Amino acid sequence: MRLIIRMLLGVAIVIGGISATAVAQDGPPSADTAEASLKESPRHGEYVEISLPGSDTTLYTWVVYPERPDKAPIILVIHEIFGMTDWANSVADAFAKEGFIAIAPDMISGKDKTKPATATVRALTDTEIVERLNAARDYGLSLPAANGKSASIGFCWGGSSSFKYAVGQPALDAAVVCYGSSPSKEDVAKIKAPVLGLYGENDARVNTTIPNATEGMTGDGQSFEHEIYEGAGHGFFRAQGGQDGANGVAAKKGWDRALEFLRAHTELPE
Numbered sequence: 001m002r003l004i005i006r007m008l009l010g011v012a013i014v015i016g017g018i019s020a021t022a023v024a025q026d027g028p029p030s031a032d033t034a035e036a037s038l039k040e041s042p043r044h045g046e047y048v049e050i051s052l053p054g055s056d057t058t059l060y061t062w063v064v065y066p067e068r069p070d071k072a073p074i075i076l077v078i079h080e081i082f083g084m085t086d087w088a089n090s091v092a093d094a095f096a097k098e099g100f101i102a103i104a105p106d107m108i109s110g111k112d113k114t115k116p117a118t119a120t121v122r123a124l125t126d127t128e129i130v131e132r133l134n135a136a137r138d139y140g141l142s143l144p145a146a147n148g149k150s151a152s153i154g155f156c157w158g159g160s161s162s163f164k165y166a167v168g169q170p171a172l173d174a175a176v177v178c179y180g181s182s183p184s185k186e187d188v189a190k191i192k193a194p195v196l197g198l199y200g201e202n203d204a205r206v207n208t209t210i211p212n213a214t215e216g217m218t219g220d221g222q223s224f225e226h227e228i229y230e231g232a233g234h235g236f237f238r239a240q241g242g243q244d245g246a247n248g249v250a251a252k253k254g255w256d257r258a259l260e261f262l263r264a265h266t267e268l269p270e
Helices: 020-024 034-040 086-097 117-122 126-142 157-168 210-216 243-266
Strands: 002-008 045-051 058-064 072-078 101-105 146-155 174-178 195-202 223-233
Touching: 034 086, 045 086, 045 126, 058 086, 058 126, 072 086, 072 126, 072 157, 072 243, 086 101, 086 146, 101 126, 126 146, 126 157, 146 157, 146 243, 157 174, 174 243, 195 210, 195 243, 210 223, 223 243
Parallel strands: 002 223, 072 101, 072 146, 146 174, 174 195, 195 223
Antiparallel strands: 045 058, 058 101
C-alpha cells in the first residue's frame, strides 16, 4: 500500500509581476474565462448522445479530441453541482489540449430541467452515477482513437462522484478527486484504481472526510495520494481569483499534479 500526503506551502500572490490568477491560466480556464476559451479553442469538440442501457434516456455529452498522431487515453470530466456548464466543458477542452480524449457527460440528461440543476444533481443516486459514467466510459473506449486506458476527474459534487466511480468501476485506471468528499471507509476499501485528491486548506466540510480514504485505502496495491493547498478554498479551479490569490496558486499546482498523475497511470507521454 502506498500513501503519500503532502501539505504544500503557499507562495507569494505576485510572482515576478504576474498575478496568481494569471499564472493559473496555464491550466484550465476560470469561470470568468471559460466561454472565451471555448470559442478560441482550435480543437475538435462535439456533442454526442450516448445510449443508457435499459433506458430510453440518452446521455448528452461533450467530447473533445486532442491534436496528436497516436491513440490517447480517455478522461471522464465530471461537472460540479451546477450541472453541464461552459466551465466544465472548458476543462474538458483543457484536457484535450494536454493529449487526452475528454468525455464530459451531462449527468442529469433526461431529468426534469425545469427544476434547479443543483437539486437535480443532488438527487442522483450512486447507482445512477455509476451507470451514467459507465455509459460514457464505454463510449469513449469504443472510439478508434482511444488507447484503452480510462480515468476520471471531478470537481465538488463531481469530485465526490469521481471517488464513487472508482468504487463502482474496478477497471478504471485512475481517479482524481478535486475537493470532493470521500466515501465511507468500507467503500474505499473496494477501490482498485490509484486515487489522487486535491483540496483547499479552507474547506473543512470536505477535508474532514479525507481520513475515510487515508484509513480505508490500506489494502495491498491500493494507492491514495493527496495534497492540501495552503490558503485555498473550495472550488479553487473555478474561482481562481478567490482567497486573496491562493486559489489561483492552488489551481496551477493542482493542475500540474493532476496531469503528472494521470499521464503516469494512462500511458500518455508528455
